[in-house]
Amino acid sequence: MIKDNVKRVLDNIAETAIKSGRNPSDVTLVAVTKTVTASEAREVMDAGVVTLGENRVQSLLEKYEVLKDEPCWHLIGHLQTNKVKYIADKVSLIHSVESLKLAEEIDRKFKEHKRIAEILIQVNVSGEESKFGITPYDTFGLVEEISKLENVRVKGLMTMAPLSAAPDECRRYFHDLKKLSCDIADKKIDGVDMQHLSMGMSGDYKEAILEGATIVRVGSALFN
Numbered sequence: 001m002i003k004d005n006v007k008r009v010l011d012n013i014a015e016t017a018i019k020s021g022r023n024p025s026d027v028t029l030v031a032v033t034k035t036v037t038a039s040e041a042r043e044v045m046d047a048g049v050v051t052l053g054e055n056r057v058q059s060l061l062e063k064y065e066v067l068k069d070e071p072c073w074h075l076i077g078h079l080q081t082n083k084v085k086y087i088a089d090k091v092s093l094i095h096s097v098e099s100l101k102l103a104e105e106i107d108r109k110f111k112e113h114k115r116i117a118e119i120l121i122q123v124n125v126s127g128e129e130s131k132f133g134i135t136p137y138d139t140f141g142l143v144e145e146i147s148k149l150e151n152v153r154v155k156g157l158m159t160m161a162p163l164s165a166a167p168d169e170c171r172r173y174f175h176d177l178k179k180l181s182c183d184i185a186d187k188k189i190d191g192v193d194m195q196h197l198s199m200g201m202s203g204d205y206k207e208a209i210l211e212g213a214t215i216v217r218v219g220s221a222l223f224n
């Protein structure tokens with residue numbers, strides 16, 4: 001039952017947040033609905049989840065047709081520049097920015113809707129080859145460039161641990177992302193607020209929270 005799954009995940013999040021010395025309300029659950037229908041997405045909303053995440057623009061648009069702006073929509077997967085225009089009036093956070101070119105297009109399209117885009121920079125902390133995201137080394141420079149754009153606000157960092165990694169290995173990558181986030185915050189770049197760390201999925205969200213995640217992206221643990 002989806003409802004029971006939501007309750008179990010929210011309980012785990014709360015318990016782990018407290019264990020890491022934070023409030024349960026400091027960690028947001030994004031329900032990743034990429035493998036399910038709009039009506040199953042509706043069930044997690046009915047169980048108390050406010051934010052839905054989609055990794056593809058097309059599937060976000062399909063569900064948006066049905067659910068409109070009742071949930072907060074997050075785009076969590078790779079975003080092609082030519083698709084920004086479809087989501088600029090719909091999403092409240094984009095987790096997956098990894099180039100200045102993409103950020104510039106987000107700036108243009110959000111401007112057309114008189115909106116400020118909130119974004120995260122996707123960092124490839126593990127160095128795994130197939131993954132999207134930029135290197136930790138390049139992150140500071142990109143944040144600095146993006147901070148000059150009028151309608152884009154950097155709100156933090158996102159990462160995906162390698163799918164093959166065991167939870168304690170993931171924890172090391174999450175620790176590295178947290179450290180990178182603190183280092184960037186220390187530079188006090190104008191307009192940049194390193195408020196969010198989006199890390200942790202069904203298999204490793206507890207490890208991520210212990211390392212400081214403020215957003216966890218959970219799919220299969222809710223819908224299987």
Ligand SMILES: *Cc1c(COP(=O)(O)O)cnc(C)c1O
Binds near residue numbers: 032160202217220221
């Ligand atoms: C699918 C996906 C998730 C959720 O993965 P689960 O293991 O099903 O919880 C999280 N983040 C991104 C970017 C995804 O594409």
